[in-house]
Amino acid sequence: MLDVLKLRKDFPILKREVNGKPLVYLDNAATSQTPQQVIDVITAYYQNYNANIHRGVHALSQEATDKYEQARIKIQKHFNAAKSHEIIFTSGTTHSINIVANGFSSLIKKGDEILVSAMEHHSNIVPWQMLCERTGAELKVIPMNQDGELLMDVYSELLTNQTKLVFCNHISNALGTINPIEEIIEKAHTVGAAVLIDGAQAAPHLVADVQKLDVDFYTVSAHKVCGPTGVGMLFGKEEWLNKLPPYQGGGEMIAEVTFEKTTYADLPHKFEAGTPNICGGIAFGAALDYMNGIGFDAIASCEHELLEYATQKLLQIEGLKIYGTAKEKTSVISFNIEGIHPYDIGSILDKLGIAVRTGHHCAQPIMDFYKIPGTVRASFSFYNTLDEVNVLVEGVKRAKMMLS
Structure with a gap:
């Protein structure tokens, strides 16, 4: 098991706040954060x-x-x-x-x-x-x-x-x-x-x-x-x-x-x-x-736990649909809430200090296949925590309430 809280200390940016809230960085598929060692x-x-x-x-x-x-x-x-x-x-x-x-x-x-x-x-x-x-x-x-x-x-x-x-x-x-x-x-x-x-x-x-x-x-x-x-x-x-x-x-x-x-x-x-x-x-x-030095087996185990937990929690939100439910997948969740544009959800999450990606993710043919304008994408890394998943879920619930 990884000591995630110890590893997080390697990443100076994870200590900052965004809009007065602790940063919850869930845009790792776009770019990962850089440890002090690098x-x-x-x-x-x-x-x-x-x-x-x-x-x-x-x-x-x-x-x-x-x-x-x-x-x-x-x-x-x-x-x-x-x-x-x-x-x-x-x-x-x-x-x-x-x-x-x-x-x-x-x-x-x-x-x-x-x-x-x-x-x-x-x-x-x-x-x-x-x-x-x-x-x-x-x-x-x-x-x-x-x-x-x-x-x-x-x-x-x-x-x-x-x-x-x-x-x-x-x-x-x-x-x-x-x-x-x-x-x-x-x-x-x-x-x-x-x-x-x-x-x-x-x-x-x-x-x-x-x-x-x-x-x-x-x-x-x-x-x-x-x-x-x-x-x-x-x-x-x-x-x-x-x-x-x-x-x-x-x-x-x-x-x-x-x-x-x-x-x-x-x-x-x-x-x-x-x-x-x-x-x-x-x-x-x-x-x-x-x-x-961390070990890719340990990284995979940590990220799988984050994926499973986040998937379970997000699917409890009424009207939320996840795109990409392959049997073999990594720690990326693309989702929408019925009747709400993904950009609007992402904007509210940003106000709460939660960094996710919205849009077609430079993969427009996928969005055309699903007949959607884009998705909200939360992507997890080994330095993310289950508590951050909970913050994301509560943020999505708040966004839904404000936009419905």
Whole structure:
């Protein structure tokens, strides 16, 4: 069992008030909070060894380079990538997906097919639509049911020899559904298709073993796992990363430049043009250290208890409906109250110091499927408490009373 009250002391922001009320932060699916241990790493970088990496012979540059590359190795080991150069530092999941989408522009042709799931974040829809517009490939959608589960029998039927790419989130940011990515990957590989898994929402809750999954690409944003914003990673199998052309041109990603011809650097630098978010990369590694220090089994147990308790309590409110009732789901609850717009509920909760997310959560096709404008989304992390769930429930009751 986690000592949640002790862990909460690691997070300075949880001590603040909002509108005169203690902050109840339940927007973890949008971004997690940052512990003092990671904040200290960020501060130490700028105070002690702020310098550009890979280029300098002076002490600060070498120290920054060492810590940045050590962070890459931490990320490699966390996700069990075979080689450290299979980890590409990016600005986040969206950047990572666009690297792959851009790279496949030279590998996809008219008549090829690309599959995405019906519960994707916009960042895992729009790049593939753009790719199809450029190449003439066809985008097909793996449908889902009312519980927010993918129809895997339909997925099997959609797979053909023309299928070149399959994209799916590991966990839905809008519904909390944990998708059966092992089956998705295995079936895609039987027709020779590559698979990208968007792991942004999964990374805070579980550890993905990319070798065991046999996934071709896996993406994560650091700010979902107690790290800073503006940094993330793309895992890609070496064979695929070597096939893809660079996404951007500039410094660091080159081996030799002349006005006649440029040759590209080896992995991972081929995809890391320009000065990177050095501090962010180092802090990303520190955030994974922090999470692993707690233990993902303990985190999962704590969050499951929060999910079960909150689900039970919220469903006691008359007129409240939860969207996303998959058998396998994580600590996300999307809900509405009949006759009340989710934005109005969220606004009242904010006045009570309760931070939730309202709207379509960058997953508008899901909302169109349910024929709703959006939902109220409460998303829980290991530093949340059952008492905070009670505050949420009372807040929702008050909002309903005021808006009915």
